[in-house]
Amino acid sequence: xxxxxxxxxxxxxxxxxxxxxxxxxxxxxxxxxxxxxxxxxxxxxxxxxxxxxxxxxxxxxxxxxxxxxxxxxxxxxxxxxxxxxxxxxxxxxxxxxxxxxxxxxxxxxxxxxxxxxxxxxxxxxxxxxxxxxxxxxxxxxxxxxxxxxxxxxxxxxxxxxxxxxxxxxxxxxxxxxxxxxxxxxxxxxxxxxxxxxxxxxxxxxxx
Amino acid sequence: xxxxxxxxxxxxxxxxxxxxxxxxxxxxxxxxxxxxxxxxxxxxxxxxxxxxxxxxxxxxxxxxxxxxxxxxxxxxxxxxxxxxxxxxxxxxxxxxxxxxxxxxxxxxxxxxxxxxxxxxxxxxxxxxxxxxxxxxxxxxxxxxxxxxxxxxxxxxxxxxxxxxxxxxxxxxxxxxxxxxxxxxxxxxxxxxxxxxxxxxxxxxxxxxxxxxxxxxxxxxxx
Numbered sequence: 035x036x037x038x039x040x041x042x043x044x045x046x047x048x049x050x051x052x053x054x055x056x057x058x059x060x061x062x063x064x065x066x067x068x069x070x071x072x073x074x075x076x077x078x079x080x081x082x083x084x085x086x087x088x089x090x091x092x093x094x095x096x097x098x099x100x101x102x103x104x105x106x107x108x109x110x111x112x113x114x115x116x117x118x119x120x121x122x123x124x125x126x127x128x129x130x131x132x133x134x135x136x137x138x139x140x141x142x143x144x145x146x147x148x149x150x151x152x153x154x155x156x157x158x159x160x161x162x163x164x165x166x167x168x169x170x171x172x173x174x175x176x177x178x179x180x181x182x183x184x185x186x187x188x189x190x191x192x193x194x195x196x197x198x199x200x201x202x203x204x205x206x207x208x209x210x211x212x213x214x215x216x217x218x219x220x221x222x223x224x225x226x227x228x229x230x231x232x233x234x235x236x237x238x239x240x241x
Numbered sequence: 242x243x244x245x246x247x248x249x250x251x252x253x254x255x256x257x258x259x260x261x262x263x264x265x266x267x268x269x270x271x272x273x274x275x276x277x278x279x280x281x282x283x284x285x286x287x288x289x290x291x292x293x294x295x296x297x298x299x300x301x302x303x304x305x306x307x308x309x310x311x312x313x314x315x316x317x318x319x320x321x322x323x324x325x326x327x328x329x330x331x332x333x334x335x336x337x338x339x340x341x342x343x344x345x346x347x348x349x350x351x352x353x354x355x356x357x358x359x360x361x362x363x364x365x366x367x368x369x370x371x372x373x374x375x376x377x378x379x380x381x382x383x384x385x386x387x388x389x390x391x392x393x394x395x396x397x398x399x400x401x402x403x404x405x406x407x408x409x410x411x412x413x414x415x416x417x418x419x420x421x422x423x424x425x426x427x428x429x430x431x432x433x434x435x436x437x438x439x440x441x442x443x444x445x446x447x448x449x450x451x452x453x454x455x456x457x458x459x460x461x462x463x
Contacts, residue, residue: 080462081328084326085322085325085326085461086462086463087462096454104369104461106328108326108327108328109328111326112324112428113322113323115319115322117317117318117319118319119317119318119319119320119322121251121255121314121318121320123254123255124251124254124258124260128251129246130256132247132251135243135244135247135322136244136323136324136327136329137327137328138328152288
C-alpha cells in the first residue's frame with residue numbers, strides 16, 4: 035500500500051494557497067499536516083480525498099491516479115471532515131449503522147466500537163442531546179467499524195477534551211500498528227510515537 | 242440496493258420524527274386552495290372551471306416550496322461528502338433521496354387532493370384523472386427540481402435562483418397535468434395528456450438522478 039502526492043498545487047480565487055507539495059506514505063505511517071489558519075490544510079485534504087481536483091499535480095494510490103475510474107481508492111478511504119456527518123434526530127446507534135453502510139465494514143461490532151469511545155451507555159440517546167465532544171467521539175467510532183487502511187482526518191481532535199484526545203491517540207496508534215495510514219491536520223501536538231510520524235508544513239515558501 | 246433502502250428508511254424515520262416540518266407543504270397546499278374561493282367570491286360554476294388549474298398550481302408551488310430542504314441538511318453536516326467519497330454511487334443516493342422526498346411531501350398531498358377537488362365542485366368523473374395526473378406529475382416536479390437544488394446547494398445565497406432554474410421545466414408538466422383534468426371534467430378523454438405526462442415521467446425518473454448526482458458532485462467539490 036502506497037499513497038503519494040506529486041507536485042500538488044491549489045489556487046483559490048486567484049490566490050495560490052500552496053504549490054509543489056509532494057509526499058509519500060506507506061503502511062504504518064502518519065502524515066501530520068501543519069500550517070497556520072488559511073494555509074490550505076483543509077483544501078489539501080480535499081485534494082487528497084479526490085473531492086476536489088488539484089490545479090496541477092496528481093494523487094496516487096498504489097501508483098494509480100485516484101481520479102482514474104479503475105482506481106479502487108474509495109473503498110480504502112475513510113474521510114472525516116471538520117463537520118460531523120450525524121443526524122440530530124437519530125440515536126447514536128442509528129447514526130453509526132448508517133455510517134457503517136457508507137464504508138466497507140470490518141468485523142468489529144457497532145456496540146464494541148461505541149464502548150471503545152465511551153459512548154456505550156448513551157447508544158439509544160438522540161444526537162441532539164450530545165455535546166460537541168461526544169459527537170466527535172461518535173465519528174471516531176465510525177472509523178473503528180470501517181475496513182479502510184487509509185484515514186484522512188481534518189482536525190480529529192477538535193472539541194475533544196484531554197481524555198478524548200488521549201483516546202484518539204490510542205486509536206490512531208493502534209491503527210498504525212495494524213498497518214494503517216493516517217493523514218491528519220491538527221493544531222495540537224500529537225502524542226504518538228515519533229517513528230510513525232512525518233510532518234508536512236504548509237504555507238512557508240510563500241512568506 | 243441495501244444502502245438505497247437504508248437511506249429511504251432513514252429519511253422516512255427522520256421525517257416522522259420531525260413531523261411538523263414534513264407537513265409544511267401539505268398545509269401550504271390546503272391553504273392556497275381554501276383561500277382562493279374566499280378571494281374571488283366565486284360561484285360553483287366558476288370554481289369548477291378553475292379547479293383543475295388551481296389544484297395543479299397549488300401542488301406545483303407546494304412542491305417547489307419543499308425543494309429547498311432536499312439536500313441542504315446532508316450538505317451542511319457533511320453526510321453528502323461521505324456518500325460522494327464512498328464506494329457507492331451517488332446516483333443511488335440521489336435516487337433514494339428523491340424518492341423519499343416525494344413520499345414525504347407529495348404523497349400526502351395526492352391523498353387529500355380529491356377532498357379539495359370536491360370542495361371546489363370538480364365533477365366526480367374528473368377526480369380519477371386528477372389523481373393519475375398528480376401521480377405522474379408530482380414525481381417529475383421532485384426529480385426535475387432535484388437537479389436545480391443539487392446545482393444550488395453549495396451556494397450561500399440562492400433563494401431566487403432555484404425557481405428561475407426550475408420553473409421553465411415545470412411549465413410543460415403544469416400544462417399537461419391541468420389540461421388532462423380539464424378535458425376530463427368536460428367529459429372528454431384525457432388519454433393524450435396522460436400519455437405525454439407518462440412519457441415525461443419515465444424520462445424524468447430515469448435520467449434526472451444522473452444529472453442530480455453529477456450536480457451534487459460539483460456542489461461538494463467547492
